[in-house]
Amino acid sequence: MQQQLKMTWTVACWEFRRYFKLKDQIVGLVSLLLGAAVGFGGFRIAQSAGQVELAVLGASPGFVLPEKGKLSLVTADHTEQEWRDLVKAGEVDGLLIITAPTKPASDLWNAQLIVRQEPTWLEELKPLLQAERMQWEMQAAEIAPATLARILAPADVEVVTLADRDVSKTDRLAAYCILGATLVTSWIGLAYLLTGITGEKQQRVTEQIVSAIRPQMWIDGKLLGITAAAICSLAFLILTSLITLAASMILGFEIPLPGALRRWEFIPLLAAFYFGGVFFWNCFYAGVAAVINDPNTSSRSSLLFLPLLPMFACGLVASQPDGAMMRSLSLIPGTSSVAMPMRLVLGEVSTVELLSSLILMVAGIAVLRLIAGRVFAAGIMLYGKEPSWLDIALWTLGRRSEVAGGN
Amino acid sequence: MSRKLVRVQEVGKAFRTVRAVDAVSFEVRTGEIFALLGPNGAGKSTLVRMMIGMIPPDQGLIQWFDEDQNPISMNPGQIGYLPEDRGLYRDQKVVDILEYFGQLRGMSRPQSRIAAVEWAERLEVTQYLHSKLETLSKGNQQKVQVAAAVLHRPRLALLDEPFSGLDPLNQEMMLGVIRHLRDAGTTVVLSAHQLELVERLADRVYLLAQGRRVLSGTVNEVKSSVHGGYSLRITFASPPPSDAFETWHHEPNLLECERRADGTLQLTLHQQSDAAEWLERATKLGEVTEFRGGTLSLHEIYLRALNANGPKYAMLTGV
Numbered sequence: 225m226q227q228q229l230k231m232t233w234t235v236a237c238w239e240f241r242r243y244f245k246l247k248d249q250i251v252g253l254v255s256l257l258l259g260a261a262v263g264f265g266g267f268r269i270a271q272s273a274g275q276v277e278l279a280v281l282g283a284s285p286g287f288v289l290p291e292k293g294k295l296s297l298v299t300a301d302h303t304e305q306e307w308r309d310l311v312k313a314g315e316v317d318g319l320l321i322i323t324a325p326t327k328p329a330s331d332l333w334n335a336q337l338i339v340r341q342e343p344t345w346l347e348e349l350k351p352l353l354q355a356e357r358m359q360w361e362m363q364a365a366e367i368a369p370a371t372l373a374r375i376l377a378p379a380d381v382e383v384v385t386l387a388d389r390d391v392s393k394t395d396r397l398a399a400y401c402i403l404g405a406t407l408v409t410s411w412i413g414l415a416y417l418l419t420g421i422t423g424e425k426q427q428r429v430t431e432q433i434v435s436a437i438r439p440q441m442w443i444d445g446k447l448l449g450i451t452a453a454a455i456c457s458l459a460f461l462i463l464t465s466l467i468t469l470a471a472s473m474i475l476g477f478e479i480p481l482p483g484a485l486r487r488w489e490f491i492p493l494l495a496a497f498y499f500g501g502v503f504f505w506n507c508f509y510a511g512v513a514a515v516i517n518d519p520n521t522s523s524r525s526s527l528l529f530l531p532l533l534p535m536f537a538c539g540l541v542a543s544q545p546d547g548a549m550m551r552s553l554s555l556i557p558g559t560s561s562v563a564m565p566m567r568l569v570l571g572e573v574s575t576v577e578l579l580s581s582l583i584l585m586v587a588g589i590a591v592l593r594l595i596a597g598r599v600f601a602a603g604i605m606l607y608g609k610e611p612s613w614l615d616i617a618l619w620t621l622g623r624r625s626e627v628a629g630g631n
Numbered sequence: 632m633s634r635k636l637v638r639v640q641e642v643g644k645a646f647r648t649v650r651a652v653d654a655v656s657f658e659v660r661t662g663e664i665f666a667l668l669g670p671n672g673a674g675k676s677t678l679v680r681m682m683i684g685m686i687p688p689d690q691g692l693i694q695w696f697d698e699d700q701n702p703i704s705m706n707p708g709q710i711g712y713l714p715e716d717r718g719l720y721r722d723q724k725v726v727d728i729l730e731y732f733g734q735l736r737g738m739s740r741p742q743s744r745i746a747a748v749e750w751a752e753r754l755e756v757t758q759y760l761h762s763k764l765e766t767l768s769k770g771n772q773q774k775v776q777v778a779a780a781v782l783h784r785p786r787l788a789l790l791d792e793p794f795s796g797l798d799p800l801n802q803e804m805m806l807g808v809i810r811h812l813r814d815a816g817t818t819v820v821l822s823a824h825q826l827e828l829v830e831r832l833a834d835r836v837y838l839l840a841q842g843r844r845v846l847s848g849t850v851n852e853v854k855s856s857v858h859g860g861y862s863l864r865i866t867f868a869s870p871p872p873s874d875a876f877e878t879w880h881h882e883p884n885l886l887e888c889e890r891r892a893d894g895t896l897q898l899t900l901h902q903q904s905d906a907a908e909w910l911e912r913a914t915k916l917g918e919v920t921e922f923r924g925g926t927l928s929l930h931e932i933y934l935r936a937l938n939a940n941g942p943k944y945a946m947l948t949g950v
Contacts, residue, residue: 227737234734242723428718432779435683435712436735605685 231437235445236452243416244453249460256464264475276345279307282322287356294345295352311338318343322353324360333357396542399566402494403539405458406501406562407532412454413506414528420450421513421604430604439601443510444593451506455499493578494565500585501561504592505531508558511596514603517610524610534559538566545571555581557588595620633660635696636787636818637682642691643842644677651677653842654691659787659820664813666829667822668933669839675822676715678839679789682820683710708737711785711817715792717776721765725756725775728764729782736783743782750778753808770801777805781812788812790821794828806832830929838936845936854926862927863898863909868918870894875916899927 277298280287289295298316310316319338335353337343362372424430433442509528516522538559541549545567553563554573560581567573602619603611611619637659644652652674659665667675680686682693684705697703719728726747733743751757754774759767764775773796781788793809794802806828809819823829829836830850838846838853846853876896879885887899898909906924913919927935 231735234731238731241727242720424720427721428714428716429720431685431714431716432712432719432732433735434685435710435714436707436732 228438228441231441232445232448235437235442236449239420239446239449240453240456241449242420242453243450244456249457253460253464256461257467260464260468260471264471276317276343278318278320278349279310279316280320280322281307282324283320283356284324284359287322287352287359289352294348308338311340314340320349322356333360395569399542399545399569400539402498402565402569403535403542403562405462406498407535408461409454409458409498409502410505410509410531410535412457413450413502414509416450416453417446417506417509418513418516418519418528420446421510421600422516422519425517425604425606434601434605439604440597443597443600447503447506447510447593447596451499451503454506455502490568493568496582497561497565497585500582500589501558504558504561504585504589507589507592507596511592511599511603514596514600515606515611515616517606522610531558535562538562542566542570551577555584557585557592560585598622633662634698634700635659636661638692638694638696639678639682640692640694642678642681642688642693644674644681644686644689651842652681652688652839655839655842655844656691657837657844657847659818660835661818662813662816663834664809664819664821664832666833666836667820667839668826668829668836669822669845670937672841673839674842675839676791677842679712679791679820679822683707683712683789708783709786711736711781711783711788711790713777713780713788713790713793715822719764719772719776719779722763724761725751725764725767726760728775729779732779733782736785738783746782746784747778750782753811754778754804769796770798773797774801777808781817784815785817787818787820790819792823793821794823794825802828826930826933827928836929838933840937846932850929853929853932861900861906862925862931863896863900863906864921864923865896865898865909865913865919866921867894867896867913867916868920871916879912 276295278289278295279298279300279302281304289297302310304319304321307316307319311319317339321336321338323332323334323336325332335357337346337349343349358372359369362369424433508531512524512527516524519525534553534556538550538553541547541553544550550563550567550571553559554567554577556563564573564578564581599616599619602615635658639658640656641654642652642656643650643654655674655678657665667678669675677686681688684707694702695705726744729747729750730740730743733746734740738746748757748760751760754777756767756771756774756778759771759775764772767775777790777793780790790809793805797805802825809821809832813819821829821833833850835849836847836853837844870890873890876888876890879888884901885898886901887897889897889899891897896913900906900909910919910922913922
């Protein structure tokens with residue numbers, strides 16, 4: 225037993241080293257961070273640069289420009305022509321002339337903007353002009369500002385939630401992030417397993433390894449090593465995201481944490497479902513990869529897309545986290561790894577459901593690992609040909625069909 | 632009498648309708664070089680795969696024995712296997728590959744690293760230890776493959792076609808490596824088509840055809856077991872007419888008389904002792920410019936044995 229574990233560990237370390245290159249990951253991390261830094265820097269520069277100085281003639285006494293905006297008001301005792309000359313000389317960015325007759329008539333209200341060239345800040349100015357015109361119209365209709373504010377205010381609806389906790393937009397975002405993380409890790413695992421196993425068959429490595437260790441030990445080590453490599457690759461992506469988020473918060477962006485992630489007791493559960501799910505589907509991928517001779521031409525390759533269906537189903541019914549569909553998906557091994565974490569974040573999960581889901585997932589992994597081992601053991605010895613569906617069915621039942629061999 | 636290491640007893644294997652191995656029995660003895668011979672499809676590789684437990688036999692028994700001749704279960708750590716269909720991780724460094732295969736055979740990481748360096752020196756690929764395998768020539772990749780199969784000093788090395796892909800110089804080096812293994816205490820079972828090399832190397836041979844035994848024993852035993860174990864080649868200055876040899880066919884010691892296109896006469900005799908008499912007979916027919924005698928080579932015995940085994944092989948070998 226100890227020897228078997230040692231061999232499995234040896235294979236796991238080898239597969240991990242084959243696929244997880246720390247140097248490449250660090251280069252990727254630094255590249256992403258540099259990209260993020262350039263993006264943020266550009267955004268900040270764009271925000272701070274290009275302050276627009278605007279002269280305004282004919283505005284009401286209450287006309288003001290927002291403090292945080294790009295526009296600032298220039299005041300000086302100049303005539304219209306003198307302002308025009310200043311705009312032409314580039315001393316002032318624009319001259320806004322508002323024509324508002326003392327006897328109000330909406331069709332006579334007019335605003336004219338004089339600039340040297342087409343302004344990029346016009347969209348920022350328009351709401352200010354809208355407010356100014358509204359002010360003028362109110363006076364025309366003799367409506368008090370307080371009355372108008374009440375008329376325009378949206379209907380106020382107070383939402384009272386009876387559940388134990390509230391689900392925010394960030395919670396929903398977190399739920400979809402979990403779905404995405406499981407999908408991405410599974411895809412990384414799929415890529416590694418498919419290239420690894422079909423590559424080993426094409427490079428004729430399998431026979432020499434199978435003469436040294438049992439196929440089940442080989443696939444176990446492979447699954448552990450490749451799953452770890454896929455998770456570490458994703459961890460680097462997450463690390464990049466976290467550094468970017470932290471930097472954003474330091475730079476003053478407000479980023480609220482999802483409610484579920486503020487409840488630390490959820491983290492081990494989310495991790496358990498995530499690791500279990502990735503391992504479950506990697507077992508499936510390993511079995512399928514073993515019966516593929518050439519991924520470019522094999523009809524078996526379509527099987528590799530099968531895990532996407534339940535995952536997408538979870539995404540579709542996420543709006544009803546405690547509905548019958550989502551409850552069922554959260555119990556079935558293979559979908560529970562996505563559905564249950566989404567329900568933990570978005571809905572209400574009883575302890576019985578949680579335990580049932582975990583037990584079923586572990587049982588599912590055990591069964592799938594065994595089946596994948598059987599298919600793998602027979603499939604990896606086939607060179608240049610693919611087994612029939614009957615062969616595969618026999619292998620999953622633990623029976624050998626004599627397609628392997630030759631002299 | 633050397634001790635037995637593996638006993639193969641009445642072993643058979645069929646793949647669907649093809650009978651690959653049929654009631655084959657032999658023993659491999661400790662410290663010997665045992666050669667499995669036979670044409671393509673004879674069942675050699677299937678037999679080797681059954682010996683290492685990769686595929687189970689349909690019938691018969693394969694037993695392994697310890698030093699005290701007690702039956703034991705096969706330990707993969709004591710086997711070195713060079714498969715016929717072979718390859719390694721092309722995108723990995725040679726030293727890492729050797730280290731990994733050493734570990735899979737039960738060595739610790741430091742042990743396998745030391746062994747990797749030793750074998751690289753022996754096979755003259757030290758300079759490539761830190762290169763990726765795909766950058767090596769085919770011959771050097773083959774050497775790395777051999778090192779990966781035997782660097783853990785196995786009790787038994789099963790080498791399926793160890794000479795294939797090697798040039799004559801490297802074939803000689805491989806010959807030396809196999810002898811080195813034997814001298815270091817490793818029993819070697821090999822299959823090969825290079826019969827002149829096998830003849831120089833093997834202690835015993837086992838010839839298979841269509842999954843069945845045709846011949847077996849030491850090289851000398853095999854030679855003496857074949858009718859016509861001695862041959863004479865006579866070259867005349869000017870070839871005598873064909874009817875000049877008619878009386879020779881009544882000689883009881885003559886098994887076969889063949890006139891070749893170049894005028895050479897090839898005689899196959901039952902016994903060696905008649906050579907002088909045959910020279911005298913030949914000189915009566917004409918001037919003899921060359922007279923050579925000797926035992927049949929393993930290559931010739933192989934072809935004859937296959938010819939005797941059925942018309943299929945007679946057609947293949949042209950005998």
